[in-house]
Amino acid sequence: MVQPGMTQPPAALIVAGPTASGKSALALDLARRFGGSVINADSMQLYRELCILTARPSPAEEAVAPHRLYGIRPAAEPASVAWWQEAALAAMAEAAAVGRLPILCGGTGLYFLSLTQGLSALPLVPPEARAEARALLAERGAPALHGMLAAADPETAATLRPSDSQRLARAYEVWRGTGRGLLAWQREGAHSGPAPWRFAALLLDPPRPALRAAITARFGAMLAAGALEEVRALLAQGLDPALPAMRAHGVPELAAHLAGRMGLEEAERRAVLNTGQYTKRQATWFRHHALADPSRAHIIHARCEGMAQFQESERREIFAFVESWR
Numbered sequence: 657m658v659q660p661g662m663t664q665p666p667a668a669l670i671v672a673g674p675t676a677s678g679k680s681a682l683a684l685d686l687a688r689r690f691g692g693s694v695i696n697a698d699s700m701q702l703y704r705e706l707c708i709l710t711a712r713p714s715p716a717e718e719a720v721a722p723h724r725l726y727g728i729r730p731a732a733e734p735a736s737v738a739w740w741q742e743a744a745l746a747a748m749a750e751a752a753a754v755g756r757l758p759i760l761c762g763g764t765g766l767y768f769l770s771l772t773q774g775l776s777a778l779p780l781v782p783p784e785a786r787a788e789a790r791a792l793l794a795e796r797g798a799p800a801l802h803g804m805l806a807a808a809d810p811e812t813a814a815t816l817r818p819s820d821s822q823r824l825a826r827a828y829e830v831w832r833g834t835g836r837g838l839l840a841w842q843r844e845g846a847h848s849g850p851a852p853w854r855f856a857a858l859l860l861d862p863p864r865p866a867l868r869a870a871i872t873a874r875f876g877a878m879l880a881a882g883a884l885e886e887v888r889a890l891l892a893q894g895l896d897p898a899l900p901a902m903r904a905h906g907v908p909e910l911a912a913h914l915a916g917r918m919g920l921e922e923a924e925r926r927a928v929l930n931t932g933q934y935t936k937r938q939a940t941w942f943r944h945h946a947l948a949d950p951s952r953a954h955i956i957h958a959r960c961e962g963m964a965q966f967q968e969s970e971r972r973e974i975f976a977f978v979e980s981w982r
Contacts, residue, residue, distance in 0.1 A: 664854060665852050665853050665854045666748075666752045666758075666852075666853050666854065667757065667758075667853065667854045667855075667856075667981070667982055668748055668757070668758040668759075668760060668771075668853045668854070668855055669686065669692070669757060669758070669759045669760070669855075669856055669857075669858065669978065669981075670697075670759075670760045670768055670772075670855055670856065670857040670858065670947065671683045671686065671759060671760065671761040671762075671857075671858045671860075672697075672761075672762065672763065672765070672768060672857055672858070672859050672860070672942055672947055673763060673859055673860030673861060673862075673938075673939075673942065673956075674763055674860070674861075674862075674867065674934075674935035674936075674938040674939050674942075675763055675871070675905065675931060675934065675935050675938065676711075676867060676870040676871045676874050676931070676935065676960065677763075677860040677861075677862050677867060677870070677935075677959060677960055678860060678862070678870075678959040678960055679761050679762065679763065679860055680694075680711065680713055680717070680761060682761075682858065682860070682956075682959065682974075683759050683761035684713070684717055684720055684721060685971070686757075686759055686858075686974075686975075686978065687720065687721035687722075687757075687759055688720055688721060689975060689978075690757045690978060690982075691755065691756050691757060692721060692751070692756055692757040692758070692759040693721060693722040693723070693724060693747070693750075693751035693756045693757070693758055693759065694713070694721055694722070694723045694724070694759050694761050695723075695724045695725055695744055695747045695748065695751070695758055695759065695760050695761065696723070696724065696725035696726045696761065696762055697725075697740075697744065697760045697761055697762030697763075697764055697767045697768060698710065698761075698762035698763055698764055698767075699735065699740070699762075699764040699767065699900060700900070700901070700904045700905070701725075701726055701727070701762070702725060702726075702727070702728060702729045702735050702740070703727065703729055703730070703731045703900075703901045703904075704727040704728065704729065704730060704731075705730070705731045705886070705889065705890050705893075705901065706727075706731070706886065706890070706901055706904055706907075707727060707886065708878050708881050708882055708883045708886045709878055709883050709886060709887070709904055709905065709906045709907060710904060710905075711874065711878070712726050712727060713726060722751070722756065724747040724750070724751075725740075725743055725744065725747055728743075731890060731893065731895055731899060731901035731902070732893065732895055732899065734822070734899055734900050734901075735900075737766050737767060737770050737775065738770070738775055740764075740767050740770070741767070741770040741771060741775060741848075741851075744760065744767070744771065745771075745851060748760075748851075748853065757982075758853075763938055765938070765941050765942060765945060765947070768857075768947060769945065770848075771850070771851045771853070771855065772850055772851070772855050772947070773850055774848045774849045774850050774851075775848045777841065778830070778838075778841055778842070779830065779833070779834050779836075779841060781829050781830055781833040781834070782833045784833075785829045785830075785832040785833030786829045786833070788829070788832055789801075789825040789826075789828040789829035789832065790825060792804070792825075792828070793821055793824070793825050793898065798818060798819050798820065798821040798824055799818040799819070801821070801824045801825065801828060802816065802817075802818040802824055803818075804828065805824060805827055805828050805831065808828075808831050808832075808837075809827065809831045809837035809838070809839075811837055811839050811840070812827045812831070812837045812838045812839045813827070815839065819903075820903075821897075821898045821903070822898050822899070822900060822903075825898070826838070855952065856952050856953065856954075856977075856978070856981040857947045857949075857952060857953040857954070858953070858954050858956060858974065858977070858978075859942055859947055859953050859954070859955045859956065860956045860959050861939060861942070861943070861955055861956065861957055862956075862957060862959055862960040863957065864936075866960040867932070867935055867960055868932050869960070870960040871928055871931050871932055871935070872928050875906065875924060875927055875928050875931070876924070878906065879920075879924065883906060883910060884910055884913075884914070884920075887906070887907055887910040887911055887914065888914055890902070890907065891911055891914065905927060905930065905931045905934065906927045906931070909923040909924070909926045909927040909930070910923055910927070952981075954973075954974065954977040956970075956974065
């Protein structure tokens with residue numbers, strides 16, 4: 657509670673949830689209602705080459721309210737959590753300076769935690785450890801590297817997908833270079849504390865069948881909008897396949913189709929399946945972290961991309977939550 661005479665920290669609203677749950681539409685509704693600026697908190701929507709496959713806001717939507725940190729980095733330049741945190745804080749300050757409510761919208765949980773809890777201290781890794789990790793990844797592949805990490809640092813390995821090559825290489829190089837696991841280092845404490853803002857969260861957690869249907873419909877719409885050509889243009893750059901943008905949902909599957917390794921129907925089926933599996937992990941993560949704290953979060957169960965707009969009673973409930981928190 658703020659004591660009399662004390663100044664409250666500025667307010668920032670989080671709109672979080674799994675892929676295709678309707679976050680962008682809700683953030684836009686809130687920006688319209690409360691005079692907000694929408695700030696991207698999705699690690700893939702940062703990349704300018706991935707407009708269709710990441711469902712970036714359209715020019716018409718961006719005309720309704722200011723949007724920041726969308727499509728601002730080339731796919732060849734991966735963005736770290738620390739980089740995003742700095743960029744987000746600058747965008748939040750810019751919004752507050754002109755009297756707008758910062759609305760952080762996305763599904764990358766670590767981005768939100770970097771603001772609400774701070775960044776964990778990580779060690780400097782010797783160049784030879786980094787080189788070894790990259791060489792193993794190139795020679796043996798991500799699943800084999802995951803197995804090696806599981807033998808050396810099972811705690812960290814359990815949190816990573818066997819296909820997540822970039823994060824696996826990072827975890828392996830930290831263990832190889834320091835003799836301690838990445839999660840052990842992260843528990844040491846934070847080198848930056850929570851951002852000096854007041855946060856509240858709207859957490860979308862729609863029913864699984866509705867989410868699966870939304871993912872299927874959305875991917876079909878992406879194909880119709882030119883997703884295949886988007887991937888073709890991305891591949892033409894000859895980028896390292898371990899880069900985050902090269903692993904965005906739909907990119908590996910459509911790349912396999914373009915290479916003649918599978919039909920388009922199978923590529924679509926696999927992309928929808930892999931995206932659905934990812935959203936299960938996202939939903940679990942959000943439910944088990946501080947963003948789901950009922951003291952500062954409003955959990956929405958009935959929203960999904962492609963579904964009808966909120967019922968008026970639901971809109972009133974959401975807006976009332978934001979009004980009471982502000």
